[in-house]
Amino acid sequence: MTQFIQGQWVAGLGHEVTSINPANQEIIWRGQTATPEQVDSAVMAAREAQFDWFMLGLDARLAIIEAYRGQLEANKAALAEVIAQETGKPQWETATEAGAMIGKIALSVAAYHKRTGSSENDTPAGRAVLRHKPHGVVAVFGPYNFPGHLPNGHIVPALIAGNAVVFKPSELTPKVAEFMLKLWQQAGLPQGVLNLVQGEVETGKALASHTQIDGLFFTGSSRTGHILHQQNAGDPGKILALEMGGNNPLIIKDVNDTKAAVHDIIQSAYISSGQRCTCARRLYVQKGEQGDALLVQLASAVKQIQVGAWNAQPQPFMGSMISETAAKGMVAAQQSLIDLGASSLVELTHIEAGTGLVSPGLIDVSGVMALPDEEYFGPLLQVVRYTDFDEAIKLANNTRYGLSAGLLSDSREDYDYFLARIRAGIVNWNKQITGASGSAPFGGVGASGNHRASAFYAADYCAYPVASVEADVVSLPAKLSPGLTL
Ligand SMILES: NC(=O)C1=CN([C@@H]2O[C@H](COP(=O)(O)OP(=O)(O)OC[C@H]3O[C@@H](n4cnc5c(N)ncnc54)[C@H](O)[C@@H]3O)[C@@H](O)[C@H]2O)C=CC1
Numbered sequence: 001m002t003q004f005i006q007g008q009w010v011a012g013l014g015h016e017v018t019s020i021n022p023a024n025q026e027i028i029w030r031g032q033t034a035t036p037e038q039v040d041s042a043v044m045a046a047r048e049a050q051f052d053w054f055m056l057g058l059d060a061r062l063a064i065i066e067a068y069r070g071q072l073e074a075n076k077a078a079l080a081e082v083i084a085q086e087t088g089k090p091q092w093e094t095a096t097e098a099g100a101m102i103g104k105i106a107l108s109v110a111a112y113h114k115r116t117g118s119s120e121n122d123t124p125a126g127r128a129v130l131r132h133k134p135h136g137v138v139a140v141f142g143p144y145n146f147p148g149h150l151p152n153g154h155i156v157p158a159l160i161a162g163n164a165v166v167f168k169p170s171e172l173t174p175k176v177a178e179f180m181l182k183l184w185q186q187a188g189l190p191q192g193v194l195n196l197v198q199g200e201v202e203t204g205k206a207l208a209s210h211t212q213i214d215g216l217f218f219t220g221s222s223r224t225g226h227i228l229h230q231q232n233a234g235d236p237g238k239i240l241a242l243e244m245g246g247n248n249p250l251i252i253k254d255v256n257d258t259k260a261a262v263h264d265i266i267q268s269a270y271i272s273s274g275q276r277c278t279c280a281r282r283l284y285v286q287k288g289e290q291g292d293a294l295l296v297q298l299a300s301a302v303k304q305i306q307v308g309a310w311n312a313q314p315q316p317f318m319g320s321m322i323s324e325t326a327a328k329g330m331v332a333a334q335q336s337l338i339d340l341g342a343s344s345l346v347e348l349t350h351i352e353a354g355t356g357l358v359s360p361g362l363i364d365v366s367g368v369m370a371l372p373d374e375e376y377f378g379p380l381l382q383v384v385r386y387t388d389f390d391e392a393i394k395l396a397n398n399t400r401y402g403l404s405a406g407l408l409s410d411s412r413e414d415y416d417y418f419l420a421r422i423r424a425g426i427v428n429w430n431k432q433i434t435g436a437s438g439s440a441p442f443g444g445v446g447a448s449g450n451h452r453a454s455a456f457y458a459a460d461y462c463a464y465p466v467a468s469v470e471a472d473v474v475s476l477p478a479k480l481s482p483g484l485t486l
């Protein structure tokens with residue numbers, strides 16, 4: 001029973017799919033995909049449930065959402081283990097993902113009140129009241145890299161606002177989705193308010209193109225996000241929040257503590273085996289002795305990064321990539337850069353056939369004339385040597401994406417200069433560019449998003465404002481407009 005529709009677990013009527021532990025190919029989940037007819041049933045169940053869920057009122061909705069928080073707390077270790085098993089991420093890291101899911105509840109409640117909610121004030125024209133209403137039925141699409149936290153970051157604010165949801169997780173992480181839905185079920189969410197449809201692109205297409213959805217909240221690749229944007233062209237009434245990838249730059253300028261800089265670079269580029277949308281992909285290092293010395297230290301530290309299975313002891317820094325296909329994709333990406341003139345500083349290797357385990361790579365692409373503006377979603381950091389700061393900023397901005405960017409420099413002046421010129425939604429100074437805070441907005445510009453930032457600003461796309469002017473009784477104004485006699 002892999003689909004959750006109208007409060008019931010039902011079998012998918014499509015073809016069989018499996019989910020594997022990418023560190024050893026063990027099958028950890030098996031099920032059938034949802035057919036377009038089942039997607040339709042899920043959307044209609046959400047439609048039927050939505051108004052009652054909204055009319056339940058905020059306090060009653062929050063009580064159920066708080067019960068879900070309790071379920072997350074009680075099952076935190078098990079949740080972290082399922083995420084680790086299915087994504088290959090090490091346990092220390094998935095414990096932080098489970099923690100972020102718990103933290104998301106209080107943050108979303110605060111955001112609801114701060115960003116939306118309701119307010120009123122008296123004006124000469126009457127009582128001006130601002131309220132927010134839910135859109136209705138929204139579809140949530142999740143990526144595989146944070147299979148719990150990122151869909152949760154759409155689902156929780158959507159439900160707080162009074163929407164009903166149909167959730168389509170990544171086909172690579174169905175088990176985490178199922179686990180999460182069971183926690184919602186335990187929390188006593190009314191039937192139909194949150195539905196789960198599992199499957200691949202066909203299931204996704206059936207949901208994204210359904211005429212009865214009022215909003216689509218997507219976190220995933222830029223390629224898919226663009227398809228969804230095109231698919232919904234001409235339908236301005238449907239709200240789209242598209243959180244997509246990046247080709248994120250990190251510039252190193254004058255830093256005293258090279259070891260600390262190396263640490264920030266590693267945390268920016270290799271955490272989650274490079275499978276974070278915020279990961280640094282392009283590293284700009286000044287030409288000259290200082291830059292050479294930094295690269296020597298960086299290469300040495302990269303070679304020492306421990307890679308292993310999610311449950312290996314002692315725990316590795318990097319786990320497996322999501323699949324063997326992804327691992328091979330990174331080896332191929334490295335080779336294509338070499339073919340274009342890049343030189344490998346630390347080679348990314350596929351450690352074990354049949355798994356997603358790869359070692360981290362560092363590659364100097366300074367010699368590549370036309371560097372592809374691609375998001376290589378894995379642990380491969382491209383190094384570019386620059387002459388002056390303006391050149392570095394120009395190169396950093398030479399991307400269609402605009403998600404995250406960073407500067408490591410001990411000069412405040414440099415940072416102000418960088419901040420004014422860099423084009424990205426997340427801009428950090430002397431800090432890693434991964435690990436964004438849920439108490440801030442999260443989103444990018446250009447091919448990284450459609451100006452509907454998530455995290456703390458997710459409340460904004462979960463509800464629309466209703467402005468009213470109100471009076472308790474009908475009454476004549478003190479003075480009638482000229483030319484009127486009653
Ligand atoms: N900006 C952000 O907040 C974040 C962005 N990402 C990005 O996500 C990507 C990695 O995640 P993936 O799972 O590979 O993304 P993906 O784009 O392949 O899949 C995301 C979801 O869309 C569905 N989908 C794929 N094609 C579809 C279609 N034609 N119609 C409807 N649905 C479709 C998938 O089944 C999945 O549920 C990276 O590019 C990463 O940068 C990841 C995390 C955060």
Ligand SMILES: O=C(O)CCC(=O)N[C@@H](CCC(=O)O)C(=O)O
Nearest residue numbers: 153276277278434435436438455
């Ligand atoms: O939604 C939030 O609470 C903040 C966004 C967030 O946690 N982002 C993470 C993961 C996104 C990714 O890189 O794939 C991060 O910034 O590390």
